[in-house]
Amino acid sequence: MIASLFHYYNYWMFIGLMMIGFYAMMAKRNLIKKIIGMNIFQSAIILFFISTSVKGKGASVPILRDAHETHEAATLNIMQYTNPLPHVLMLTAIVVMVATLGVALAVAILIHRRYGTLDENEISLRR
Amino acid sequence: MIQKSDDVIVRTVARSLMPFILIYGLYVVMHGHYSPGGGFQGGVILAAGFVLLTVTQGIERTRQHMSQKTACVISSVGLLIYAGIGALCLILGGRYLDYGRLSQLLQVDQPTARSLGILGVEIGVALGVMAVMCIIFFSIFAADETE
Amino acid sequence: MEVTLLIEATENAFRILEEARSHAAGIMDTTIELMAEEHRIIEEKKVRAIFTGARRRRARFQNFAGTACILFVFWVLLSGHFDLFHLTLGGLCAAFVAYFFHDLLFVNVRVGDIRTVVWRFIRYIPWLLGQILIANMHVAALVLRPKMPIRPRIITFKTKLETDISRVTLANSITLTPGTVTIDIREGEFYVHALSHLVAEELYGGEMEDRVAHIFMEGDHLYVQDVLDASRIYETLGV
Amino acid sequence: MKPLYLITTVIVGALLIYGTLDMPRWGDPHSPASTHVSPYYLQHSLVHTATPNVVTAVLADYRGFDTLGETTVIFTAGMACILLLRRRRKG
């Protein structure tokens, strides 16, 4: 159990962060708070993906050190570089995150223009 | 409406810092091959330069360099560069986004052609991201005024 | 009877004279006004010509070239790739940014000659570094003394500098010097936080302000540095 | 309503933790994620694309279509902001 805790703590950390964001998305009544929760939620998912790319001790940034590295040398050195694929995916996910953020904030401003408040309870009263 | 900052130090320093921010953004875009960075990061840094210009010099001054309309055009052009490079590869007889085909056009070997293709794509991405970030920023910050 | 007639005639004559004189004075006044107006218009035209015509174009080109050079040096410092391809890219980028944003680093409307300003600015830097060194020693001495005789205070003084850029240079120079921090500039009034009385004394002396004014060639004042420069010339002339 | 949300959160979290129990342990260099596809990129990116930064090579070339999509996402967000926040001209 202790061993598994040691091996998996990183996954569980991301799950904890994600649940904080998830709870804020559902339970908070202020719309900006919901968007903050959304941001936390999505970046925790990105943290999970990044943690799949880690390769133990000694693995470093996936930028080939020797710009003239031969094919064979690269094959030998695979363990020295972390896994680049999740990084690529998460670059995409970060951009998607900020795009969603922009649209959500625009809609929140639109709501504030119509109802004069951002609180869900007050909006349902003023409808 | 964003007025210009009333602190003369901030205003002047931000103004003279702006070209350096832009050149740093372009550096990040162009050196994505060798160091961390690339179109998105560079584009966002470029956009951050305009954000700095707006919050220090006021929105009127910024409009001389980047207005909502210009940003709209630039974003379309940036994305057209990306999609157009892909389509160019298609026209040259390869698969979509197969930059290796550009080697016939540029008279270089395949890996270099791919590297140049990546550079072109990154420039397109940077233009698009910069313009769109400016659009979002302007629309949110100028939300209560008429155009 | 004649006497009264004579008196009347004299009075009339005087009145006519008076009227003629006032008339003449009026004409003179309007002439002077008109001349002043003309003079002012010519002056204005001259000033506008400075800002719009060939000089402005020249200033713009100087700005563009200066910005491009500085940006290119910055690029080379960042890049670390010295092959032709990357240098060309850097040159293109620098030219691109400089073309669109040449009025940001330097102001387009300017009276003095930019080369002199740059040269004087470069000469200013060693003096500032020396000043910083001295102030460092000073503050270190203050702090290391067991009694720690620091007496923080905010001092204000009115500056005679006029342009934004010179004010900012002065403010940053003050901040760079240990022991003093510029908090705010409001309508020509500097608010500086100083560590002790002695540091403040130096500020009131105003040498730094004079030197900054000298860099940016701000007229109307006689500056210490100008006198020093001139004295050297007179020395060489042997006057 | 709040307890309901809390219960949902706990259930989702528990399901996620249940899923992690069979995963390769953290930082394992021999996990499938690090051995199936990604070594190919590390080996070949320099030969194929002359780009030492593997992330850039994968981003713009091997998975270039993803990046096109992602740029389109950003473009969509920009158009959406204009569409939503633009106000009619007065007069």
Next chain:
Amino acid sequence: MILTFDFILILFLFISAIASITIKDLLSAVIILGAYSFFMCLLWAQMAAVDVAFTEASVSAGIGTVLFIGAVSKTERRSKD
């Protein structure tokens, strides 16, 4: 892998995440969210994902926070929860 550094970062992450969703002043919440993004970016840089960390630092901690501040200043600063 510097384990202590990792733990401290994760601790900060949790603190800032909880703080940003509980604080009632929205502007502070947004700034704390920026700090959260920044800690996240440090954590990723520590996991050797430099590109992603760079992107997060510029996109999420930079522009994202600016957009949030814009939205808060255009709407309202107080929140009831």
Next chain:
Amino acid sequence: MPAENAVLIIVIPLISAFLVPLIGRWKRHFSYFCTIGALATVSLISTSTLLKTIKEGNIGYHMGGWAPPFGIELAIDPLNAMMLVLVSVISLLVAVYSYRSVDQELSDRMVYFYTLYLLQVTGFAGILITGDLFNLYVFLEIASLSGYALIAVGENGAPLACFRYIIMGTIGASFYLLGVGYIYMVTGSLNMADVHQLLPALYDSKVIAAALAFILTGLGIKMALFPLHIWLPDAYTKAPSASSALIAPLMTKISLYVMIRVLFYVFDISILENLFPISRMMVWAGFAAICGGAIMAMAQTDFKRMLCYILVAEVGYIVGGLGLANAVAFKGAILHMVNDAMMTAGLFTVAGIIMYKIRHRDLSDFKGLFQTMPLTMCAFVACALSIIGIPPTCGFFSKWYLIQGGILAMQWPFVGALIASSLINVFLFFRIMEMGYSFRPSHKRPMAINTTETGINEAPMSMVIPTLGIAASVILMGLYNQVIVNRIIAFAVPMG
């Protein structure tokens, strides 16, 4: 260049979406013609692709020339070729239809509306065509983001409804992404075909169970499966009529398609029995959705809102049909997916026309419409009969397959719910038709001002003709349903 067709289907709307803001800056109305042109081309290309896949089999297009597990693959089989035709045709018809209502509702922002419209179609096409799990997420986000914007420009309550949709939709997409992450963790691949080969060895792993649960929940939110449907009625009711006519029929169907894709092409058909009682759960979810949707639909007085709840019920049919896990029900589910997209598109366009003419869409506003708007009501009747399931229309055949499948699988509650909801639909639509026939037009209505002597006051032809086209295709698809089932769907059914 036949293989290039696959990528052109995505690239043409994409490039024209980038061109539309530039052209629209020059002449505003050209954006509309540009949209029409792009969508017409896409319809032609996708039709030819469908014919080609039927004749020659599946197409795999390797993006950038990289072989599948390393690059991104576009995979076309008869099922998604058919969906592509459906999407492109419906979006073309709705685009033609949309001009008048967009001009009325948001004339000054028309350019951006059509840009987002094209991006929406791009997103749909990308979701359908891609063979990569992560690429699917990217296109899902394109479709969702443009959908949010198209919905939020609607009438008064639209931004609030849209905000709920954004929150729910983001949770859904993030759950999908998490599921993909879990799959990637244990397989190391993102290509669907590759994962399909790697997965069977891992079926007893807890990771895969959690991944499947998260993917299905995420897609459930996107397709508005019953307990997760709460965002749908508000959002689609308040949306502008042009965007609701595009998004409402297609978004749910596309999510359903992704679910089919994930369940049967990424996972295996055996997952339905082996992993946990997932098929049982799907049938019950479908049952709950049918009951909930039908009952809520009865309580509505707003026509568009009623349609939204019917949509929820229809999603229930398809999910339940997939859960029945036999060939007949599967055919029925896929056929119903296609049919339902057509008939809901028809009904939403009719709702848009009524909205355009009368500015109201309460059920009471249908009074006397058969006299004033005969063509529109003709289309309405065709689509309504199809929703109810009356023989010559296509809705009957898919329901017939579904009921057969239910009987084969001995799922009596599901069959009962199907029949009951058909009866409820009879009640709902015959009430409207009765109103349309028997009552005189009410006088308080603003449109009754300029009726001609015959009393006909039809909407503009650019709106009516696409609606009639959809109605005609509803009937045609009913008549030729054997062809569709035997030639196309039979290839897609995994259990033969």
